[in-house]
Amino acid sequence: MEGALGDNIFFLVVEYIAMGCCGMVGGMWAIRKNYDIFAIITTSWLTALGGGIVRDVLLGALPPVGIADRGFVFTGLASGVIVAFAHLEIDEWKWLMLTLDALALGLFAVNGTAKGLDFHMSGMASVFLGMATALGGGLIRDMVLNQVPVIVRDKHWYALPAAVGCVLTVFVVKAQRAGCFDVITEMILDTLIVVLVVAMRLMSVKFDLTLFGAMNRKSPIKISKYRRHNAYSRKISDKAIKNTEKNNQNK
The missing domain is CATH 1.20.5 (Single alpha-helices involved in coiled-coils or other helix-helix interfaces)
Incomplete structure (x- = not known):
C-alpha cells in the first residue's frame, strides 16, 4: 500500500485481510450462480485485485501488482478456495463480511488516491484513480458474472463513501507535503479517513440511508x-x- 499507511506493517496486514474478504465476496456471487471451482477462484482473484490492476494500468505501472506481487496473487486465489469450501459459514457472517468489504473500500480509496499523487497526478485525477481502485474490482466481478454493478444495484451508500475518502486523502497528502504536519500525523489522518468510509457504508445499510433520485415532478x-x-x-x-x-x- 502506497503512502503513509504503506510504511506500517499493521496496515499491510489489514490490507491483506480486506483484500481476502473482497475475494470471498466475489467468490460468493459466483457460488450463488452455481459456477465451477475455476470460475469461483477466478472471480475471487478479479474481485480482490481488479481495482489495483486498473489503477496500475492507468498509471502505466506495469506489470500490475495484481499479477506481479506473489502475496497479493496468493491472497486473491486463496480467498476463492476458502469460500468454495466454507461458503455456508461465510454466508452467515453477513455483518462481518460487510464490515470487511467496507474496510477494503476505504483502504483501496486511500491507496489509489495516494498512489496517483505519488505519480504527480492532479488532485482531481487522483480522486478518479482512487475511485477506480476502490470500485474497479466489484465492477469487473459484475461484468464477468453478467449482472448489474453493485454501485448501481445497491441503493445504500457505496460509491459516495469512496468518493469522500478520495477527496479527503488529496487534502491530507497535499497538506503533509506542504509541511503542515509530519508523516505520523498523515498516517493518523489516513486511518481516520478509512474509519469514516467504513462508518458511512455501515450506517447507510443499518439505517437504510440512500441518496435522492430524480426530482419528482408531475408535469x-x-x-x-x-x-x-x-x-x-x-x-x-x-x-x-x-x-x-x-x-x-x-x-
Whole structure:
C-alpha cells in the first residue's frame, strides 16, 4: 500500500485481510450462480485485485501488482478456495463480511488516491484513480458474472463513501507535503479517513440511508406556452413603439 499507511506493517496486514474478504465476496456471487471451482477462484482473484490492476494500468505501472506481487496473487486465489469450501459459514457472517468489504473500500480509496499523487497526478485525477481502485474490482466481478454493478444495484451508500475518502486523502497528502504536519500525523489522518468510509457504508445499510433520485415532478414545463406569451408581449411592445413614433411625427 502506497503512502503513509504503506510504511506500517499493521496496515499491510489489514490490507491483506480486506483484500481476502473482497475475494470471498466475489467468490460468493459466483457460488450463488452455481459456477465451477475455476470460475469461483477466478472471480475471487478479479474481485480482490481488479481495482489495483486498473489503477496500475492507468498509471502505466506495469506489470500490475495484481499479477506481479506473489502475496497479493496468493491472497486473491486463496480467498476463492476458502469460500468454495466454507461458503455456508461465510454466508452467515453477513455483518462481518460487510464490515470487511467496507474496510477494503476505504483502504483501496486511500491507496489509489495516494498512489496517483505519488505519480504527480492532479488532485482531481487522483480522486478518479482512487475511485477506480476502490470500485474497479466489484465492477469487473459484475461484468464477468453478467449482472448489474453493485454501485448501481445497491441503493445504500457505496460509491459516495469512496468518493469522500478520495477527496479527503488529496487534502491530507497535499497538506503533509506542504509541511503542515509530519508523516505520523498523515498516517493518523489516513486511518481516520478509512474509519469514516467504513462508518458511512455501515450506517447507510443499518439505517437504510440512500441518496435522492430524480426530482419528482408531475408535469413538464410548458415551454411553448412561454414562447407564445413572449411573442405576444413583443408584438404589443412593437405596436406601442410604432404608435408613439407616429404620434410624435403628427405633433
